[in-house]
Amino acid sequence: MEKLNYLAFAMPAFFLFVWLEYKAAQRKKRPELFKYESSVSNISIGIAERLLNLFVAASFYQLYYYVYDNYAIWDIPANWMVWIALILATDFVWYWYHRLGHEVNIFWAAHIVHHHSEEFNFTAAARITTIQAVIRTAFWCLLPLAGFHPTMVITMLLVHGAYSFFTHTQVVGRIKWLEYVFITPSLHGVHHASDEKYLDKNYGDMFVFWDKLFGTYQAEEEAPKYGLTHPLKSYSFLWQHFHYYFEIAESYRRANGFKAKWKAVFGSPAHMDQDIRPELEKKFLQCRSLQLRQLRFKGYLALQIALCTLMLMWFTFFFAYQDIADKVFTLTFILLTLVNCGALLEQRRWIYYLEYARLLLLSSYLLYNNDMVEYIFIPVALLFVAEKYFSLGQRYQGYILQTRS
Numbered sequence: 050m051e052k053l054n055y056l057a058f059a060m061p062a063f064f065l066f067v068w069l070e071y072k073a074a075q076r077k078k079r080p081e082l083f084k085y086e087s088s089v090s091n092i093s094i095g096i097a098e099r100l101l102n103l104f105v106a107a108s109f110y111q112l113y114y115y116v117y118d119n120y121a122i123w124d125i126p127a128n129w130m131v132w133i134a135l136i137l138a139t140d141f142v143w144y145w146y147h148r149l150g151h152e153v154n155i156f157w158a159a160h161i162v163h164h165h166s167e168e169f170n171f172t173a174a175a176r177i178t179t180i181q182a183v184i185r186t187a188f189w190c191l192l193p194l195a196g197f198h199p200t201m202v203i204t205m206l207l208v209h210g211a212y213s214f215f216t217h218t219q220v221v222g223r224i225k226w227l228e229y230v231f232i233t234p235s236l237h238g239v240h241h242a243s244d245e246k247y248l249d250k251n252y253g254d255m256f257v258f259w260d261k262l263f264g265t266y267q268a269e270e271e272a273p274k275y276g277l278t279h280p281l282k283s284y285s286f287l288w289q290h291f292h293y294y295f296e297i298a299e300s301y302r303r304a305n306g307f308k309a310k311w312k313a314v315f316g317s318p319a320h321m322d323q324d325i326r327p328e329l330e331k332k333f334l335q336c337r338s339l340q341l342r343q344l345r346f347k348g349y350l351a352l353q354i355a356l357c358t359l360m361l362m363w364f365t366f367f368f369a370y371q372d373i374a375d376k377v378f379t380l381t382f383i384l385l386t387l388v389n390c391g392a393l394l395e396q397r398r399w400i401y402y403l404e405y406a407r408l409l410l411l412s413s414y415l416l417y418n419n420d421m422v423e424y425i426f427i428p429v430a431l432l433f434v435a436e437k438y439f440s441l442g443q444r445y446q447g448y449i450l451q452t453r454s
C-alpha cells in the first residue's frame with residue numbers, strides 16, 4: 050500500500066476552503082462573490098487538470114531528475130540556507146514564466162484560461178490546465194539545471210502551488226503590512242483585473258519584490274473589475290480550453306509575410322485582432338440555439354460535479370493500482386462528464402447524445418469487467434428502444450433543459 054497517492058486529499062481540502070469562503074461571503078453580505086455557473090465552470094477545469102496530471106506528473110518529475118543528473122551547473126548542497134535560496138529562485142522563475150504567459154501569444158493561449166473567471170474566489174484558483182502545467186514544467190527545469198536537487202524542487206513546487214491558492218479570495222480584504230514582502234489576495238486580485246491601470250501587473254506568486262524590481266507592481270486603489278478585457282462569453286468546456294489556439298491559427302492564416310506570421314504566434318496578445326474571436330465563435334459555437342435563462346437543473350449539475358470529484362479522489366488515491374481499462378474508462382468518463390457540464394450551462398440541444406455516450410461507456414466498462422463484452426448489444430438495443438418508442442431524447446430535453454415546446 051506504499052503506492053497510495055495522498056494528493057487525493059487535496060480535493061476535500063479544496064472544497065472545505067471553498068465552503069468556508071462561501072460562508073464568509075454570506076456573513077459579509079457579499080453573495081455576488083460567487084456565481085453558480087462560474088463556480089461550476091472553474092471547478093470543471095480544475096478537475097480536468099488534476100485528472101490529466103495523474104498521467105503526466107511522473108514524467109515531469111523524471112524530467113527534473115534527468116536535467117539534474119545530466120546538466121546541473123552547480124553542485125548545490127541541501128541545508129536550510131538552500132531552502133531559502135530555492136524559494137526565492139522558484140518565485141523568480143515563476144515571475145518570468147507568468148509574465149511571458151501574458152506577453153507571448155502562444156503562452157497566453159494556455160494561461161488565458163486562468164483569467165476567464167469574472168468572479169475572483171478560491172474556485173478561480175482551480176482554473177489551471179494541463180497545457181499550462183507542461184509549459185510551467187519547462188520553466189521549472191531551470192531549477193534542477195541550476196543544481197537544486199529534484200526532491201527539494203518537487204517539495205517546493207507543492208508549497209508554492211498551495212500558497213497561490215490562498216491569494217484568490219476577496220473575503221480577507223487588504224493586509225497592507227504584508228504587501229511589503231508578500232503577494233496578498235488584494236495584490237493578486239489586481240492581477241486578475243481588467244481595468245486599464247491594473248493590466249499586466251503583479252506577476253509574482255509569493256513575493257512582491259520581483260514586480261517592484263521589474264516595474265510591474267501595482268497596489269489596489271479602486272475596486273477591481275475581474276476577468277478579461279474581452280470576456281469569453283462561453284462556458285463550453287472545450288472552447289474555454291482551446292479558443293485562443295484557434296485565434297492564433299486564424300491570425301496566422303490571415304498574416305502576410307514571415308514577420309506578421311511570427312507575431313501571430315510569438316507576438317503580444319495586446320495586438321490580437323479582436324474580430325477573430327466572434328467570427329470563430331459564430332463558426333464553432335453556431336449550434337447555440339437557446340438563450341441562457343434561469344438554470345433549472347442546478348441539482349443535476351451539482352450531482353455531476355460531486356460524482357466527478359469522488360471518482361477523481363478515489364482514482365488519484367489508488368492510481369498506481371489501476372489497470373489500463375480502469376484508466377481509460379475513468380479518464381474518458383470524467384472528461385465526457387465535464388464536457389457535459391459545460392454543455393448544460395450553455396443549454397445545448399445536442400447534449401443528450403453525450404448522455405448516451407456516457408451510458409454506453411459505463412455499460413461497456415461494466416460488461417468488460419465481467420467478461421461479458423459480447424452483450425454490449427443489450428444496452429445499445431435498450432437505448433434504441435427508449436429513443437424510438439419513448440422519445441427519451443425529447444423527454445430529457447424537456448426535463449433538463451425545459452425546452453418542451
Ligand SMILES: [Zn+2]
Pocket residue numbers: 147151160163164240
Ligand atoms: Zn496571469
Ligand SMILES: [Zn+2]
Pocket residue numbers: 163174217237241
Ligand atoms: Zn490567479
